[in-house]
Every structure is written in structure tokens, then in C-alpha cells.
Amino acid sequence: MENVSSVGIKDKLTALYRQYAAQISDGMPEAMNRVRETAISQFDALGLPRKGCERYRFTEIMTAFGHAYGYSISKLAATADSQTVFRCAVPDLDTYTIIINNGWIDLKNSTIPANVVATEMADGANKYPELFAAHYNRLAAQKDDTTISLNTAFARSGLFLYIPDNVVVDKPIQIVNVLSGGNPLMVNQRNLIVAGRGSQAKIVICDHTLSNSQFLLNNVTETVLQPNAQLDCYCIQNLNDRSSQIASLLIEQNTDSQLIANTLTLHGGFVRNNVEVLMAGQNAEASIYGLSLPAGHQHIDNFTYVDHAVPNCTSYELYKNVLNDESVGVFSGYVLVRPDAQKTNAQQSNKNICISPSARMYTKPQLEIYADDVKCSHGATVGQLDESALFYMRQRCIGEDEAKMMLMSAFAHEVVRTIRIPILAERYAEMIENRLRGRHAACGDCFMKCEKR
Amino acid sequence: MFALAVSVCIIVIVRNMLTIKDLRASIDGKPILKGINLHINAGEVHAIMGPNGSGKSTLSSVLTGNSRFTVDGGEVTFLGRDLLAMPPEDRARLGLFMSFQYPVEIPGVSMVNFMRAAVNEKRKFNGLPALSAAEYLKLMREKSQLVEIDSRLTSRSVNEGFSGGEKKRNEIFQMAMLEPRLSILDETDSGLDIDALRIVASGVNKLKTPETSSIVITHYQRLLDYIVPDVVHVLYNGQIVKTGGKELALELEEKGYDWIKSEFDNK
Numbered sequence: 001m002e003n004v005s006s007v008g009i010k011d012k013l014t015a016l017y018r019q020y021a022a023q024i025s026d027g028m029p030e031a032m033n034r035v036r037e038t039a040i041s042q043f044d045a046l047g048l049p050r051k052g053c054e055r056y057r058f059t060e061i062m063t064a065f066g067h068a069y070g071y072s073i074s075k076l077a078a079t080a081d082s083q084t085v086f087r088c089a090v091p092d093l094d095t096y097t098i099i100i101n102n103g104w105i106d107l108k109n110s111t112i113p114a115n116v117v118a119t120e121m122a123d124g125a126n127k128y129p130e131l132f133a134a135h136y137n138r139l140a141a142q143k144d145d146t147t148i149s150l151n152t153a154f155a156r157s158g159l160f161l162y163i164p165d166n167v168v169v170d171k172p173i174q175i176v177n178v179l180s181g182g183n184p185l186m187v188n189q190r191n192l193i194v195a196g197r198g199s200q201a202k203i204v205i206c207d208h209t210l211s212n213s214q215f216l217l218n219n220v221t222e223t224v225l226q227p228n229a230q231l232d233c234y235c236i237q238n239l240n241d242r243s244s245q246i247a248s249l250l251i252e253q254n255t256d257s258q259l260i261a262n263t264l265t266l267h268g269g270f271v272r273n274n275v276e277v278l279m280a281g282q283n284a285e286a287s288i289y290g291l292s293l294p295a296g297h298q299h300i301d302n303f304t305y306v307d308h309a310v311p312n313c314t315s316y317e318l319y320k321n322v323l324n325d326e327s328v329g330v331f332s333g334y335v336l337v338r339p340d341a342q343k344t345n346a347q348q349s350n351k352n353i354c355i356s357p358s359a360r361m362y363t364k365p366q367l368e369i370y371a372d373d374v375k376c377s378h379g380a381t382v383g384q385l386d387e388s389a390l391f392y393m394r395q396r397c398i399g400e401d402e403a404k405m406m407l408m409s410a411f412a413h414e415v416v417r418t419i420r421i422p423i424l425a426e427r428y429a430e431m432i433e434n435r436l437r438g439r440h441a442a443c444g445d446c447f448m449k450c451e452k453r
Numbered sequence: 454m455f456a457l458a459v460s461v462c463i464i465v466i467v468r469n470m471l472t473i474k475d476l477r478a479s480i481d482g483k484p485i486l487k488g489i490n491l492h493i494n495a496g497e498v499h500a501i502m503g504p505n506g507s508g509k510s511t512l513s514s515v516l517t518g519n520s521r522f523t524v525d526g527g528e529v530t531f532l533g534r535d536l537l538a539m540p541p542e543d544r545a546r547l548g549l550f551m552s553f554q555y556p557v558e559i560p561g562v563s564m565v566n567f568m569r570a571a572v573n574e575k576r577k578f579n580g581l582p583a584l585s586a587a588e589y590l591k592l593m594r595e596k597s598q599l600v601e602i603d604s605r606l607t608s609r610s611v612n613e614g615f616s617g618g619e620k621k622r623n624e625i626f627q628m629a630m631l632e633p634r635l636s637i638l639d640e641t642d643s644g645l646d647i648d649a650l651r652i653v654a655s656g657v658n659k660l661k662t663p664e665t666s667s668i669v670i671t672h673y674q675r676l677l678d679y680i681v682p683d684v685v686h687v688l689y690n691g692q693i694v695k696t697g698g699k700e701l702a703l704e705l706e707e708k709g710y711d712w713i714k715s716e717f718d719n720k
Contacts, residue, residue, distance in 0.1 A: 391541065392557040392559070394541040397545040397571045397572075398570050399542050399574060410610075
């Protein structure tokens with residue numbers, strides 16, 4: 001980390017916004033522009049989150065922000081070629097593909113299902129003004145996190161994805177999110193996903209860097225599940241280890257909707273994931289999973305916030321970490337059960353294995369329950385590989401390294417088996433094994449293999 | 454004449470399965486084994502009996518290479534090799550198998566994958582190619598029939614949610630798969646009802662050949678009705694204090710261990 005103060009960075013970013021406010025708003029919809037001033041003022045007043053505050057108890061966000069990054073207000077000319085698209089596609093996984101390069105959608109190389117709307121934010125706001133205005137910045141504005149305010153102030157690029165009512169998307173939609181270029185770059189990507197009534201879709205989001213430059217991806221995705229919608233959202237995070245990523249997935253679930261959110265973090269020097277779910281309609285179900293495999297000096301922080309605002313909803317959380325070397329893992333799981341939210345069923349579990357004595361894991365379950373007829377549980381463990389199992393396996397001819405490998409894969413399997421796309425689950429298992437073996441963790445024939453991470 | 458000498462020589466090598474000389478071991482600085490001497494030939498079944506805390510399970514742990522125990526002295530030769538110098542996996546690959554008193558549950562590792570890794574690692578060690586998927590499944594089917602294990606058990610995670618009897622049966626199944634030269638059955642009878650005991654014992658007997666040996670560790674004579682030992686040893690206070698034929702087991706069953714304890718303690 002360079003020697004830059006948090007206040008210095010805040011002033012710089014605020015000044016950058018003020019200087020280019022006109023360009024940032026240029027050509028963008030009113031719904032996005034009208035909230036910028038409030039957002040930047042909030043960012044200016046509060047600054048970046050400080051280590052030690054409630055949301056960032058164990059994480060120094062300056063690790064991500066304390067570097068010099070370039071920033072691009074307009075779409076860069078360079079786009080990923082179709083070869084890249086082909087290579088980034090998960091092998092054997094038949095999907096629709098949306099390519100996003102440095103935050104901007106590359107429609108030319110994307111294949112979008114006919115019955116779904118997937119386009120740039122500005123385009124989406126023009127085509128669906130009411131829908132856009134109804135949902136844009138509604139969830140984000142309520143969040144007490146200035147990385148989100150910063151995103152709102154600068155937001156220009158990103159994906160507007162609308163799955164109309166009762167549309168069942170026949171294949172998974174893979175969103176390949178690549179960062180490229182030879183210079184350090186900060187990308188503020190803003191996405192809005194609306195899953196209409198009774199719609200069903202599975203989304204696979206792959207975050208990659210195509211070069212070894214230092215990137216900061218500050219990504220905010222607002223997601224609304226309308227009544228009866230079913231959405232699976234699988235995120236594979238695989239930036240290079242010099243880069244930082246803040247991914248905020250803000251979700252509202254309405255009546256009878258079902259969500260699976262699954263985050264797999266392989267590479268990335270600094271990763272902060274905010275998965276925040278608001279249970280806004282009864283009988284909604286959320287399953288939130290996360291698996292992180294940090295090694296080297298990676299710092300991976302998973303923050304979840306589940307707000308049970310109405311009765312009869314179910315949330316299930318399972319987060320696992322396998323930590324190696326000097327890496328640091330954080331899990332903070334906040335569950336709020338509001339006074340009216342009777343019959344809430346909220347379960348949370350965080351299990352971690354430190355395979356190196358110098359790896360550190362911080363875990364903080366936090367339940368606030370104001371209703372009296374609820375079922376809530378939480379548990380957190382930090383341990384090592386089971387010595388008795390290791391010995392048992394070695395007594396059965398299996399070498400020590402291989403036995404450890406099998407135990408770690410088995411530990412990860414509890415998260416992998418929740419994936420409802422079988423081919424993707426197989427690829428997950430492969431990527432996890434590669435990562436744990438210290439190999440580059442990419443899907444099948446990824447061309448990044450030879451690149452030094 | 455020369456040819457004869459060579460063949461005699463080979464027989465001698467093959468006859469020697471395990472030789473333990475003055476084996477001493479401790480845990481957390483506390484001595485448990487205080488000079489064990491034992492010799493086992495190919496084809497023999499040795500029973501080791503003794504009261505609680507005499508060191509029976511420590512002996513099997515030390516032989517298999519459990520790092521919780523410290524070897525303080527002595528030597529062990531297994532098939533002509535220095536056993537104590539090898540890591541646990543090499544001891545196993547060479548042909549040493551232990552049926553655990555408390556088989557370990559390994560959630561998330563399927564029996565199929567576990568045994569495939571085990572069988573192929575052993576084959577690799579012995580210079581054999583890995584089994585193909587078809588060969589492996591055939592072997593699994595044959596061996597599960599041999600030891601009468603429900604094929605549903607082999608499709609689950611290793612020992613996860615198995616009853617006590619199923620776990621022990623699974624140990625014998627693994628033994629059948631790995632075809633060890635020397636198997637140690639560490640209190641295999643504990644927690645078994647009489648039917649399960651009979652099935653487990655019949656599995657062990659089916660696997661017996663003139664080239665294999667077994668060490669049967671038990672508290673009770675009951676198991677020895679089914680797995681008949683050639684030699685019975687009594688372990689007490691970290692040493693083998695008495696050795697006899699199978700009738701010694703009956704005598705122990707009748708008189709208990711107190712007479713041995715008093716005989717030994719008065720020395």
C-alpha cells in the first residue's frame with residue numbers, strides 16, 4: 001500500500017467528481033443523474049469506511065483505494081475480441097453470454113436471449129423509464145456504505161437486465177466481466193437486475209482480469225425479485241492478485257420469490273463482498289452461499305445482511321473459507337428480524353479451515369431479533385484439517401498431500417453441491433482443486449493459465 | 454543342490470512377516486510400551502489380549518505410524534523392511550492394514566473416490582498401472598459381495614452416518630480391496646452384535662491365505678471362536694507377559710486377567 005491517507009483519497013475522488021460532473025451526467029438518464037449530488041455529498045461528508053467501524057471491523061478499505069488508478073468517463077475503444085469471449089465461456093456450459101469490458105457492455109459479442117432485455121444502463125432507462133425509475137438506487141440509497149455512494153455518484157456503465165413476467169430463461173445467462181488494459185484502472189460498474197413476476201433465470205457472473213495491471217472494481221448490483229420470481233446468481237471472482245474488488249449485491253425479495261446467491265472467490269488481492277437481502281414479501285426464501293480460498297496475502301471479506309422485514313420468510317446462509325499462507329478471511333453475518341417478522345426461519349453457518357498457521361480468520365455472526373416466534377440459528381467454527389481423518393486416509397495408502405487435498409475438496413463440496421447447474425458444479429470442483437493445489441484456478445482451456453498472477 | 458539352496462532361502466524370507474524387537478513408545482512423555490518382542494510368520498494369526506490400558510491399541514498405532522505416539526526405542530521389521538522409518542502411507546502400501554477400533558467419518562469424501570485413490574496409490578507404489586474405471590468398479594462389486602457389505606454403503610461418504618456394525622463391516626471391505634499382507638484388527642468386535650461379528654469374522658477368514666497374517670487385538674475370547682488364532686499373547690503394562698496357544702484365550706476368559714496381573718506384579 002502506498003502512503004496515502006483515507007482523507008486524501010476521499011478529497012481526490014470528490015474533486016474528480018466535481019471537476020467532471022457535467023461529463024459524468026452527459027447522456028445519462030435523469031434517474032441516475034438526480035441522485036449523484038446526494039451521493040457525492042454523503043461520500044464527502046463520511047469519507048471511506050474506516051477499519052473498526054461496524055461494517056468494516058476487520059478490513060482496511062485503503063488496501064483497495066490507496067493506489068493511483070486511472071479513471072475513464074467514456075467507453076474505451078478497446079473491447080475484448082470474440083476469441084476472448086470463446087475462451088472465457090465455461091467449457092461445455094451452454095449459455096447465453098453477455099460480455100462486459102471494463103464496465104461497458106460489448107453487445108456485438110454478446111448473445112442475449114430473445115425474451116430478455118439486457119443492455120446498457122442508459123439504454124435500459126430510456127426503454128423502460130418507469131421500471132428503471134422505480135428501482136434504480138432504491139436499495140442502494142438506504143445503505144450505510146460510502147463505497148456504494150461513490151458508485152452512485154460516478155455510475156455510467158453497467159448492465160440493465162430485465163427478465164419480464166413469467167419468462168423462464170431456458171439456458172443460464174453467463175456474464176463475463178473482464179478488466180483489461182495496461183494501466184491501473186478504477187471501474188465503477190452499476191447494474192440493475194429486475195426479475196419479473198413468476199420469471200425464472202440462472203445467472204453466472206465471472207469476474208476476470210485479462211492483464212496483470214492493478215484494477216479496482218467497485219461493483220454495485222441492485223436486484224429485485226418480483227413475486228414468485230426465481231433467480232440463481234453464481235459469482236466467480238478471479239481477478240489477479242494485485243487487484244481489488246468491492247462487490248455489492250443488493251437484493252429485494254417479494255412474496256414467494258426464491259433466491260440462490262453463491263459467491264466463489266478464487267483470486268483477487270483484496271475482495272469485499274456485500275450481499276444484502278431485504279425480505280419484503282412473505283414466504284420468500286433466500287439461500288446465500290460463499291466459498292473463498294485465499295492464499296498468499298489475499299484479504300477476503302464477506303459481509304452479509306439479511307433483513308427479515310415481513311413474516312414467514314426463510315433465509316439460509318453458508319459461508320466457508322480455506323485459508324493458506326498469510327491470507328486473511330473475514331465473515332460478518334448480520335441478520336435482522338423485525339418485530340413483525342413472525343415465523344421467520346433464519347439459519348447462518350460459517351465454517352473455516354486454516355491450513356497455514358499464519359493465516360487468519362475473523363468471524364462475526366450478529367443476530368438482532370425483535371420478533372418472538374422465530375427460528376434462528378447461527379454457528380461459526382475455525383479449525384484445522386481433521387488429524388484423525390488424515391491418519392485414517394494415510395493408513396489406506398493415500399499420501400499426505402493427496403489426503404489433505406481430498407479433505408479440503410470435501411470441505412468445499414458442501415457449497416459446490418448447492419449449484420443447480422450440473423456442468424457448472426463440475427467446473428467449480430475443478431477450479432477449486434486447481435486453486436487448492438496452488439495451480440492457476442481457471443476454467444478448462446482459459447488462456448490466462450501461463451500468466452503470472 | 455544350488456537350486457535347492459536358493460529356494461530354501463526364498464521360503465525363509467517369505468516366512469518372516471513381522472519382527473518386533475524391544476519396542477518402546479510413549480505418549481506425551483508417558484511410557485506405554487516398555488519393550489515389546491514379537492515375531493509373526495506368514496500365514497499365522499496372532500491374538501493380543503490384555504486388560505484395559507495395557508498398551509494394545511498403542512501397539513497398533515505405533516505399528517501403523519500414528520504420530521501422536523513417540524517411539525523411544527527398538528526396531529520393527531516388516532517384510533524385510535525397517536517399518537518405523539516409513540511414513541504411514543508407505544507402510545500401508547507395502548501391505549500393512551489396520552481395521553480401526555473407531556473408524557473415522559469423512560463427510561464429503563465418497564467411498565468410491567476414497568477407495569479408488571487408495572487402491573491406485575498402492576498399485577503405483579508397487580509399480581502397477583492404475584485400474585480403469587470399469588476394472589475398479591468390477592473389483593468393488595466383487596469385494597463387496599465377498600464381505601457381504603450393502604452396495605448402498607459404498608455409494609455414501611466414508612463412514613458418514615454408518616452404524617457401529619456398518620463401520621466395522623466397511624473396514625473389512627477396505628481390507629478386501631487392499632489385500633494386505635498383514636492386517637491388524639483393533640478391537641473389531643467392540644460394538645458388534647453376534648450376527649455382525651459372524652459376518653465380519655467370516656470376511657476375515659475368506660481373506661486369509663498362506664501369505665497373509667493377522668494380529669487380532671481383543672478383550673474377549675468371543676471373537677476368537679470365529680477367527681482362530683495360532684498364538685495368543687497377553688499384553689500387560691506395556692510388555693508381553695504370557696504367550697500360548699489358543700487355549701490360553703479360554704483360560705483368560707474363565708479366570709480373568711487378575712491372576713496374570715498378580716503373577717506379574719509380584720515379580
